[in-house]
Amino acid sequence: DAMVIQNPRYQVTQFGKPVTLSCSQTLNHNVMYWYQQKSSQAPKLLFHYYDKDFNNEADTPDNFQSRRPNTSFCFLDIRSPGLGDAAMYLCATSSLPGLAYSYEQYFGPGTRLTVT
Amino acid sequence: GENVEQHPSTLSVQEGDSAVIKCTYSDSASNYFPWYKQELGKGPQLIIDIRSNVGEKKDQRIAVTLNKTAKHFSLHITETQPEDSAVYFCAASMGNNFNKFYFGSGTKLNVKP
Numbered sequence: 001d002a003m004v005i006q007n008p009r010y011q012v013t014q015f016g017k018p019v020t021l022s023c024s025q026t027l028n029h030n031v032m033y034w035y036q037q038k039s040s041q042a043p044k045l046l047f048h049y050y051d052k053d054f055n056n057e058a059d060t061p062d063n064f065q066s067r068r069p070n071t072s073f074c075f076l077d078i079r080s081p082g083l084g085d086a087a088m089y090l091c092a093t094s095s096l097p098g099l100a101y102s103y104e105q106y107f108g109p110g111t112r113l114t115v116t
Numbered sequence: 117g118e119n120v121e122q123h124p125s126t127l128s129v130q131e132g133d134s135a136v137i138k139c140t141y142s143d144s145a146s147n148y149f150p151w152y153k154q155e156l157g158k159g160p161q162l163i164i165d166i167r168s169n170v171g172e173k174k175d176q177r178i179a180v181t182l183n184k185t186a187k188h189f190s191l192h193i194t195e196t197q198p199e200d201s202a203v204y205f206c207a208a209s210m211g212n213n214f215n216k217f218y219f220g221s222g223t224k225l226n227v228k229p
Contacts, residue, residue: 004159031214042205042219043160050214090159094215103148103211107159 003027004108006091012114013081021076021111023091032074033105034066035090043090049074050096078113086115118143120208122220130228135196137223139206140188146208149189150217151180154203163204164191196227 005024013019023032030051035043047056049068063085065077078085092105119142129135139149147168152160166173166180166189173180177196182189193200203224207217 006159040222042222043217045216048214048216055214092159096215103209103215104150104162104165105215105217107152107161109159110157112157 004091004093004106006089006108006111008111009109010112010114012116013078014116015083016080019078019081019113021078021089021113023074023076023108024072025091025093025106025108026072027093027095027106028071029093029095029106030071031094031096032068033092033094034064034074034076035092036085037088037090037110039087046076081113081115083115086113088112118146118208118210118218120206120218120220122206122223124223125221126224126226128226128228129196131196131198133196135191135193135200135225135227137191137204137206137225138188139190139208139220140186141208141218142187143208143210144184144187145210146218148209148211148215149180149182150207150209151191152205152207154205154222156202160205193225196225198227198229201225201227 033048034046037043046060067075088110090110091108094105122139150165153163154160177194179192203222205222206220
């Protein structure tokens with residue numbers, strides 16, 4: 001089945017130690033998003049790729065970077081994780097321009113990041 | 117920018133009863149309104165969506181209504197079951213550019229057997 005895959009599902013890193021989360025998709029969608037979701041909160045958009053174009057949200061910390069080497073893969077790099085970066089990180093995809101009746105974003109299962 | 121408010125934050129119903137979750141949005145340019153269900157430890161999953169040219173959409177026990185004039189939309193779940201227990205998020209999007217979703221704050225639905 002076509003899907004959005006995130007690895008690993010759980011990641012533990014030390015304070016200040018760089019960490020990379022990965023996302024892959026078999027949907028061949030041209031837009032990929034990274035969200036941060038803290039407990040009991042809505043997902044917060046960090047950035048997105050529209051094809052190869054990278055777009056940062058204004059309030060995304062510089063500590064967060066992303067790479068998209070090809071259509072299928074996208075990576076989230078956290079250069080120096082702090083305790084406040086512990087969260088669920090969600091990857092999503094979308095196919096734009098949208099079909100007549102759908103602008104659905106397809107979410108992966110998420111990676112739970114713990115910072116010790 | 118767009119602002120989406122969602123109520124209630126928690127909702128507890130008896131199995132078999134109906135549940136209604138309401139959202140309001142601020143930007144009349146928004147034209148796509150999805151509802152996502154998120155179970156504990158999982159990613160959000162689309163359960164129903166509606167475009168601004170439609171007032172109501174139904175899929176089995178789930179329905180969504182949209183009032184463009186009042187800028188609000190609602191999720192209706194009938195004959196609730198314990199497996200409906202989850203957090204539900206509404207969102208609004210203008211469907212243009214990169215289709216940015218503006219999420220509501222979420223509703224934790226608990227269906228008691």
